[in-house]
Amino acid sequence: MNQEGQIRLSKTDIPVRTKAEAQDRVDQIQAFRQELTLLEQEQVLVLTHEQQTGVARYQQQILHYLASVFDTAGTTKEKQLGLGLAITASSGTLALAASVFFFYFQFWGGLPTTTQVQIVTGAPVIGLLCAAVAAMTGRFPSLARLFTIITWLCFVLNVLLLGRIYNCFPSAATVLAYAALAFVLAYAVTSRLLLVAGIMSLSAFLAAQMTIWKGWYWLSFYEHPEYFFAAALLFFLLSLIPHRLFTGFSSLYRICALLLFFLPVLLLSNWGEISNLERSVEQIETIYLLIGFIGSGLLIALGILLRWPEVVHTSYVFFTLFLFIQCYNWWWEWMSPYQFFLVVGVVAVLMFIGLKFLRYYLFQRNLQRLLCA
Numbered sequence: 001m002n003q004e005g006q007i008r009l010s011k012t013d014i015p016v017r018t019k020a021e022a023q024d025r026v027d028q029i030q031a032f033r034q035e036l037t038l039l040e041q042e043q044v045l046v047l048t049h050e051q052q053t054g055v056a057r058y059q060q061q062i063l064h065y066l067a068s069v070f071d072t073a074g075t076t077k078e079k080q081l082g083l084g085l086a087i088t089a090s091s092g093t094l095a096l097a098a099s100v101f102f103f104y105f106q107f108w109g110g111l112p113t114t115t116q117v118q119i120v121t122g123a124p125v126i127g128l129l130c131a132a133v134a135a136m137t138g139r140f141p142s143l144a145r146l147f148t149i150i151t152w153l154c155f156v157l158n159v160l161l162l163g164r165i166y167n168c169f170p171s172a173a174t175v176l177a178y179a180a181l182a183f184v185l186a187y188a189v190t191s192r193l194l195l196v197a198g199i200m201s202l203s204a205f206l207a208a209q210m211t212i213w214k215g216w217y218w219l220s221f222y223e224h225p226e227y228f229f230a231a232a233l234l235f236f237l238l239s240l241i242p243h244r245l246f247t248g249f250s251s252l253y254r255i256c257a258l259l260l261f262f263l264p265v266l267l268l269s270n271w272g273e274i275s276n277l278e279r280s281v282e283q284i285e286t287i288y289l290l291i292g293f294i295g296s297g298l299l300i301a302l303g304i305l306l307r308w309p310e311v312v313h314t315s316y317v318f319f320t321l322f323l324f325i326q327c328y329n330w331w332w333e334w335m336s337p338y339q340f341f342l343v344v345g346v347v348a349v350l351m352f353i354g355l356k357f358l359r360y361y362l363f364q365r366n367l368q369r370l371l372c373a
Contacts, residue, residue, distance in 0.1 A: 014062065018190075019141070020247035022070035029059050030074070071141075089142040090193075096146070097153045116165060120158040127151030135189055145193070148185040152194060155181055172208040172218045175201050190246050199256045203231035225264030226276055232260035251310045258299065258311065262318040265292045270325065292322040304362075323347065 016022045039045040066072045073079040131147035134140045159174050182198030185191065207227035208218040221227060239253035265288050268275050272284030296319035303311030324344060331340055
């Protein structure tokens with residue numbers, strides 16, 4: 001504490017390690033102030049002037065420290081401005097990436113081979129250096145993410161164009177290289193967009209590798225949806241690893257894992273002829289339909305139990321898709337349109353009532369726990 005009675009805060013005084021945690025602390029302070037105002041108006045809790053001054057001074061110092069270190073938003077207007085900045089940064093990333101892409105293909109043919117090689121090898125290095133400079137300052141995380149995304153896109157074009165220059169055929173190993181760089185950059189600057197790029201690349205590599213093991217050409221991996229199940233399992237297991245320093249990574253792993261599981265199941269439940277199972281088309285579609293219904297139901301329960309809202313929401317979306325697609329397969333051909341949509345509407349209302357009862361049951365159970373405590 002200095003001579004003016006102010007507390008000098010440091011990282012050891014406030015257990016905050018990421019921007020998300022810092023923003024949560026800011027939101028808690030704002031909620032505390034609003035609740036304290038209501039309590040004072042209702043004469044439930046009235047602090048003395050000294051207590052009010054001490055609490056207000058301490059919280060203001062926390063807000064100032066978090067804003068200076070983590071660039072947090074203290075008001076709703078600041079949050080809206082931060083969202084605008086994020087949208088602007090994303091738009092700028094896409095525009096710069098498109099500029100690089102069209103530059104390659106507009107002037108590429110008129111450049112000598114030596115210049116082409118220098119450009120495609122130098123562009124990722126320049127982007128990586130810019131990202132490093134922006135990251136080291138600590139004040140421009142969005143700019144660092146922008147440069148890392150451009151670096152990754154330049155690297156992808158680098159591999160593709162060098163292969164075209166030297167007449168090298170693409171292989172599954174190139175996709176693995178895309179995935180490796182995307183993961184490294186994603187964890188370096190906490191970029192969820194690059195994490196998605198890494199997940200997609202690694203999923204494609206695993207599916208392509210399984211396609212090669214079956215004796216087919218690796219680029220035909222998308223014709224075999226079942227080969228994505230291994231990637232789904234891998235990323236779901238990765239989501240169980242704590243990612244405290246990387247905000248949103250665990251949730252993103254789980255969402256991508258569910259998409260890699262449910263999308264192939266959805267395709268195979270309607271087009272069983274593309275499956276590798278040695279069964280009839282009707283049996284394959286029935287098997288995957290049951291997997292979709294049972295799997296989504298179990299994952300909804302698991303998400304509620306472990307408090308994974310992204311798992312609950314994603315699984316519920318696919319459960320609804322499986323249900324309505326099956327309703328279409330059952331009733332569309334022998335029902336008139338108004339009867340079909342009437343039945344679908346009734347099913348939706350029944351699902352809504354069931355979820356309301358489930359929500360009420362969970363609320364009552366939590367209330368009983370609080371009363372017993």
